[in-house]
Amino acid sequence: MLRRPFFWIIALVIAAFAGLPAIGNDVELRESLVLACVYITLASNLNLMLGYAGYINFGSIVFFGLGGYICVWLIYSHDWPLVWSLLAAGAGVSGLALVFGLGILRLRGAFFALSTIGIVEGVQAFAENFTPWGGSSGIYISPQVFLPLGGSARALWVIYFALVATMGASLYLSYFVKTSKFGLGLLAIGQNEDAAAILGVPTPRYKALAYSASAFLPAIAGGLYFFKSAFIQPSDAFDLTLSTEAIVICMLGGQGTVTGVALGAFLYEQLRGYLLTSSTFANFQLTIAGVLLLLIVLFFPAGLMGFIYSRVPAAKKVLE
């Protein structure tokens, strides 16, 4: 494994993310990279279901939001330290995903996609009614919680590095799964589920495992993100737009590829950030995003990686 160049490429990316803002104490760069980390984490984990197994999960945001809620609530109501809250969030959400998954993974194609939408909307509606979680007002954390981490300014850096680590773990997870027997099974399911089952792939178990695994890291990312924001409310935590953007990113970069998804997430975030802050485009950023996406879907369905592979076939040997 250590001999494969791609392993080191991922390591390089992680080092760049961690190092670049730290060197110049560049807070602005760090903030924009925070979002890039979140997008890459969400998209890479989504890829396990979407790119490998071919199941469109519109509701991947629910892992992020629930992870955020569990982590923030444990810190706020029960004074748990950050690390344990994060782990509890990750484990809790993965467990819930396994339970939900057993139910909805019996559905195919569009039905599965719809059920994931239903889950997000249902969970959001639940959070808005659930008083221990602040209902629709959400939970506000007092700045005191940053003291154990060395105060606000230092805490933001610690959280950032933790996010980079989570992103790195997502990339490695994506990579290892793809090159493992488990991943092979998932890809077979993605091609033709019935044939895979006949050939001996334990499809229900693999699907449930993939779904549950794809929940763990986004939950932790959610915990970190909302802890950093010191504030969580249902409309932010369960924003369907973020799920949809994760899907778009997978498509943009090339579904089923590790590099593509990471690259796609990074580029997408930069593009959106630019469109958002540019005075010329601010009014039309939705329209432009739509046009771009349409062009890609119509003419470059294999995404960025598909385009790169068709031009530079040798790249296939190095990148995943």
Next chain:
Amino acid sequence: MKRLCLLAAAATLFAAPAFAEDNITVGFTDSLTGPLNVDSLGQQRGYEFWRDEVNAAGGIKVGGKSYQVKFVSYDDQSVGGRVQQLYTRLINQDKADFLFSPYSSGLTAPAAVISEQYGKIMLDSGGAEEKPFELGNKYLFMVITSASHYLSGAVEALKAKDPHAKIAMVYSDDPFSKAVLAAAKQQAIAAGLQVVMDESYAPSTTDFGPVVNKIISSNADAFMGGGHYSDGATLARQMHDQKAGMKWISILVAPADDKFGELGPSALGVTVPSQWELQVNYKPQFGPTTAEFAKAFQDKFHAKADYHAASGYTSGVVLQHAIEQAGSIDTEKVTAALNATDITTFFGHVKFMTDPGHHGLQDAHKMVLAQWQNADGKLGRQVVWPLEAKSAEIIYPISASQ
């Protein structure tokens, strides 16, 4: 000769800053897109109107120097996550000296986290919820009346008309509306009125038919609630269409907009708590009077000023006053000046609480209650409460006029 030229060039380099204009940068986000777009526009126009007037009058005078006001703003798309990213950018990249709030409580709370994290003053004219102010802040200042006082005027007015009224409270499940109605319920019960229904609905609800039937079943004769925009309008319309027979209706936010009049007969008699109306007549210690503000705003934007615009403008006025009192743009000095502020502008009396548990909450400004009435055949808002500020009598019961 060459050395002389070089020397002259160097001299101008050093001399140049003395002639450069100094700027005060104010940063904020507004909701150019997304569901909050319409109300956010009013607030944004208020901000810009203030900036243009101040700059035209020569800028803010600080200890002998004049500073022009410069804005940097972004579209937050009505999304909380973007707000934090953008305010961090405003502070770190755009080097904003002071901040204004976004529009709505849901967006002001995340913004406040950032402004406190980096120690920047933020003036809030768009978010009335009190929770962000109860976490121990130093640099937040709310210019408008806070959520728990929104309906106190309505409760008083209703009690004056019918001390035995039965109120149905139905409101949107969002932080602002819930805070307003929770406080209103306490005030109503304390005033001896009965609250026969108290429920919230999902903000995305479109059909209130079953809800209105539930209100009818509860035997209520007064209604208080609503949320932000389309839900308030739909509630008013459906209560009218289904002949709910309410003698009193108070709805949040939606009826404060002129477009509410498009509802026609459904709008008649609906009351709305407002931060400010065109008929309000405070005597300002400085700055324009209501009439002057309204006219200048109308001339510039070809639109009537609403309370979002007035409160946005007042944020600017209050900030300007504090800077001038402090004689500096240093954050700590301006904070001290803001804490000591006690002024009256066309918007009303402005004074901030300074105890750590409630720092920055508005202590002096009061809401007025406006009611949609027919005047000379046209539907428009009149101020009906408090009695000292009124421009028309309250219509009660509403059903009598329909």
Next chain:
Amino acid sequence: MGRRICCRPRPLNLMLGILASIIDGVLVGLVYGLAAMGLTLIWGVMDVINLTHGTMVVAGMMGLYLLVNALGISPYLTLPPVLIGGFFVGVALYWIAIHRMVGRPPLMSLLSTFSVNLILIGIGTAVWGTALFNVEVSLPGFSLGRYTFPGAHILAAVLAAVIAAALYFFLHYTRIGKALRAVANNREAAELVGIPTTRLLAIAVGTGVALAGVAGVLIGTLFPFTILSGDGYQLKGFIVTVLGGFGNPVGALLGGIALGVLEGAVTPFVPVSWTLVIEFALFVLVLIAFPNGIFASRRGAL
């Protein structure tokens, strides 16, 4: 209009209230069903989930508003122009975003229609912002005790049923309709028999969008709306489609009624804010229990 504070003993009052809510639910549900019919038609014929559906409903609402304000005609007279306009918009949508996606995995058409939706909403909000629009419709209604059923609700429900019946007639008794059903059933076979499938797919999308538009007109006569109101109706459209069976327009109508009745029946008993949670929980449960919809006939049939 004086009203006595209480005129009936409580239990009967409550029963009447529940009955009123259920009836109201049926009325509104018929309109929800109509709103879902366009979605389910396109889905059934070509396995494409049209994510512009909600926005097309809003387009119908805007059509209603603009025509009524510009020409001063009765709201119900805007139905024919919106129907025809919607048809052409749908055909255009087919050629722009769907044609190349037919036969490809459903994810592609999801994304292509999603991107067109982004474009439409982007333009819509740039032009009209998120201002509230309202069309005042006042018709004599029908009262049951203290509960009133506004005339507009009744008329909208009746019209929805009429349009649904017309669609059924179209699909089962006209040549084009039968050809559409053939294409839905088995596209390759239909092509082999000489049916011009591409043209029919375009017609299907045109019809689907036209249905969304007229649903928008009817909804516009009942509730105020903004450019962003479409999302809610699209979500309801999904729920109705799941309840009623994919590709089954009559099922959609029944599914809509079921949804409306659910909303009406639940509200008197449960705090209003839990309605959505219950709706979605039920939605997911139904999907798991009936993967092809409660009223589904054979998969792929209309």
